[in-house]
Amino acid sequence: LSDSQKQLVQQLNSEECGQSHLFADWPGMSPQDRTAVATQLEALDGAYGNGGLAGYVKNAVKLLENSRKGVNPLDGWEPQVPEGAAFEIGTDKYKATEAKGLEELGSIGFVLVAGGLGERLGYNGIKLELPTELATETCYLNYYIHYILSIQKKYGKDGCKLPLCIMVSNDTRAGTEALLKANNNFGMEEGQISIVQQGSGVPALLDNAAKFSMDETTKMVITKPHGHGDIHELLYTSGVAKTWYSEKGIKWLCFFQDTNGLAFHTLPLMLGVSKELDLVMNSLAVPRKAKQAIGGIAKLTKQGSDEVKTVNVEYNQLDPLLRGSGFPDGDVNDKETGFSPFPGNINQLLFQLKAYSDVLERTKGIMPEFVNPKYKDEAKTIFKKPARLECMMQDFPTVLSGDDAKKVGFTSISSDMCFSPVKNATSDGVGLQQKGTAPGVAATGEADQYGAFKAIMRSIGCQVEDAAEETHEGIKAVLSPQVVLKPDFVTCPAEYSEVFPSPDKVKISSKSSLVVSGPGSVVIESLDLDGALVIECPEGETVTVKDLTVKNDGWVREAADAGSPEYIRMRGYRFVKKETAKFGPGGLT
Numbered sequence: 001l002s003d004s005q006k007q008l009v010q011q012l013n014s015e016e017c018g019q020s021h022l023f024a025d026w027p028g029m030s031p032q033d034r035t036a037v038a039t040q041l042e043a044l045d046g047a048y049g050n051g052g053l054a055g056y057v058k059n060a061v062k063l064l065e066n067s068r069k070g071v072n073p074l075d076g077w078e079p080q081v082p083e084g085a086a087f088e089i090g091t092d093k094y095k096a097t098e099a100k101g102l103e104e105l106g107s108i109g110f111v112l113v114a115g116g117l118g119e120r121l122g123y124n125g126i127k128l129e130l131p132t133e134l135a136t137e138t139c140y141l142n143y144y145i146h147y148i149l150s151i152q153k154k155y156g157k158d159g160c161k162l163p164l165c166i167m168v169s170n171d172t173r174a175g176t177e178a179l180l181k182a183n184n185n186f187g188m189e190e191g192q193i194s195i196v197q198q199g200s201g202v203p204a205l206l207d208n209a210a211k212f213s214m215d216e217t218t219k220m221v222i223t224k225p226h227g228h229g230d231i232h233e234l235l236y237t238s239g240v241a242k243t244w245y246s247e248k249g250i251k252w253l254c255f256f257q258d259t260n261g262l263a264f265h266t267l268p269l270m271l272g273v274s275k276e277l278d279l280v281m282n283s284l285a286v287p288r289k290a291k292q293a294i295g296g297i298a299k300l301t302k303q304g305s306d307e308v309k310t311v312n313v314e315y316n317q318l319d320p321l322l323r324g325s326g327f328p329d330g331d332v333n334d335k336e337t338g339f340s341p342f343p344g345n346i347n348q349l350l351f352q353l354k355a356y357s358d359v360l361e362r363t364k365g366i367m368p369e370f371v372n373p374k375y376k377d378e379a380k381t382i383f384k385k386p387a388r389l390e391c392m393m394q395d396f397p398t399v400l401s402g403d404d405a406k407k408v409g410f411t412s413i414s415s416d417m418c419f420s421p422v423k424n425a426t427s428d429g430v431g432l433q434q435k436g437t438a439p440g441v442a443a444t445g446e447a448d449q450y451g452a453f454k455a456i457m458r459s460i461g462c463q464v465e466d467a468a469e470e471t472h473e474g475i476k477a478v479l480s481p482q483v484v485l486k487p488d489f490v491t492c493p494a495e496y497s498e499v500f501p502s503p504d505k506v507k508i509s510s511k512s513s514l515v516v517s518g519p520g521s522v523v524i525e526s527l528d529l530d531g532a533l534v535i536e537c538p539e540g541e542t543v544t545v546k547d548l549t550v551k552n553d554g555w556v557r558e559a560a561d562a563g564s565p566e567y568i569r570m571r572g573y574r575f576v577k578k579e580t581a582k583f584g585p586g587g588l589t
């Protein structure tokens with residue numbers, strides 16, 4: 001062992017750290033096996049920024065003690081519904097705020113958290129490779145990058161490259177890098193993407209003394225993920241936040257998750273709100289159904305003081321917090337609105353980069369942690385399965401201080417416009433949908449993307465019919481017509497009036513499919529569509545659609561079978577493209 005490894009072993013072996021069980025079998029082990037364990041411990045020690053493994057034990061003992069005593073970390077805080085800015089698509093208020101945000105769109109950096117395994121979805125690959133919808137089969141990573149490149153081209157200063165940082169984990173690194181490589185980074189330049197990796201997790205804990213769980217055969221420590229809150233520490237240690245601010249002229253930071261095909265329609269709106277209210281941190285929020293697995297944003301006031309914070313209360317903590325503070329029914333819907341009074345956090349966050357980066361310099365990006373052990377006995381001394389400390393990225397308001405702490409708010413809009421993740425296995429989604437909660441499955445993620453384009457088109461006056469709901473694998477969704485407007489055609493509601501200058505002359509029937517992409521300039525003046533139409537325009541060219549009527553057999557759906565690929569089986573249907581009209585600079589082909 002190296003000297004540093006010997007020191008670490010000694011430290012963990014000490015009574016204070018209480019990990020001697022890890023080394024009990026060492027006398028009988030080969031030097032190679034011992035080195036392997038020591039090497040793993042050293043890596044875990046280095047990866048835990050909040051004091052190495054000794055710090056981890058100390059922090060864990062404290063949090064486990066609080067958990068055993070039933071101390072609620074939010075005890076003594078009174079929740080209230082916070083104030084924020086709420087919007088509806090198509091209103092003057094929406095347009096005015098979005099216009100303010102558009103001015104900032106060219107100075108934004110993007111952070112994609114994609115280290116999660118997606119256990120609830122049960123997909124075998126990385127989630128970023130899943131198709132967002134079946135009309136074009138564009139995968140999530142492609143969609144995100146294509147969007148960033150499109151706003152860079154439209155709103156960035158000459159030669160600017162809007163940066164993207166992707167947080168991966170041990171589980172997702174290889175898949176993410178392979179996907180980027182196979183597709184030439186989907187058009188981004190090499191230095192434009194930074195990849196940061198979460199540690200390989202933190203030790204799983206067996207008991208209240210924070211004894212590490214160990215694999216009996218290899219004698220290695222068993223680890224579990226530490227949560228998406230790691231992103232802040234990584235943006236600090238990698239220097240990404242600082243470099244983007246000081247060298248790349250980036251002013252805003254947008255965090256988003258791995259499978260939300262509606263992530264960016266409302267980005268300029270959110271920027272407008274941040275600018276107007278001078279928000280250091282702005283969370284995109286949606287009306288939340290009681291008990292839905294999305295956190296609630298609450299304004300918390302410390303009893304007996306004027307200390308106030310606006311923060312996400314995670315979905316498993318909201319009910320006990322409410323019950324303990326004057327809301328005896330806990331997490332329930334408001335009878336009038338049918339929604340929880342607390343806006344739902346979708347973890348799409350917008351920060352002022354200067355303030356954010358300053359906080360990182362002060363805190364090194366360390367987030368508060370929590371532990372959630374499930375106990376077997378009443379005395380709360382035996383765990384059903386090993387626990388671990390976790391942290392969440394939306395907890396950033398807890399490390400803000402002074403004036404910054406007051407500059408936390410949210411932008412709320414109906415989820416049809418901004419949020420439809422693919423997180424759940426179809427069978428679980430069926431139950432959720434029956435309860436009236438968004439199922440968060442592949443088919444609804446797809447339907448909602450078409451839905452958002454259609455809603456924005458309707459908001460400016462286009463005539464877009466909707467077909468009846470279809471049911472596949474028990475999930476109900478409106479899958480037709482399919483409308484996909486690529487970001488090199490339009491990136492946000494403000495642009496729709498430019499590309500559809502006479503919206504009342506655009507008619508799309510319920511059995512239609514419309515896919516429009518640039519990168520050249522496309523304007524749709526008048527169109528009567530009853531079938532499938534794909535409009536494409538190469539760079540430097542122009543396409544004007546005028547007096548065009550298209551009627552054909554279009555695209556239909558057929559049931560998936562056992563031989564279909566996994567992304568099809570999780571939907572239960574596939575597309576059969578019977579007939580497609582194509583329109584380009586030369587007209588109809």
Ligand code: UPG
Pocket residue numbers: 113114115116117167169198225226227228256257258259293294295296312314315344345346347392394421423
């Ligand atoms: N993720 C990581 N590393 C981790 C865990 C997750 O990068 O260790 C990523 C993951 O890939 C995804 C995102 O973080 O992109 C969110 O993970 P997920 O498991 O989908 O989070 P949830 O438990 O569903 O909850 C989060 C927020 C919650 C919010 C919800 C909205 O904690 O407050 O309402 O996302 O989608």
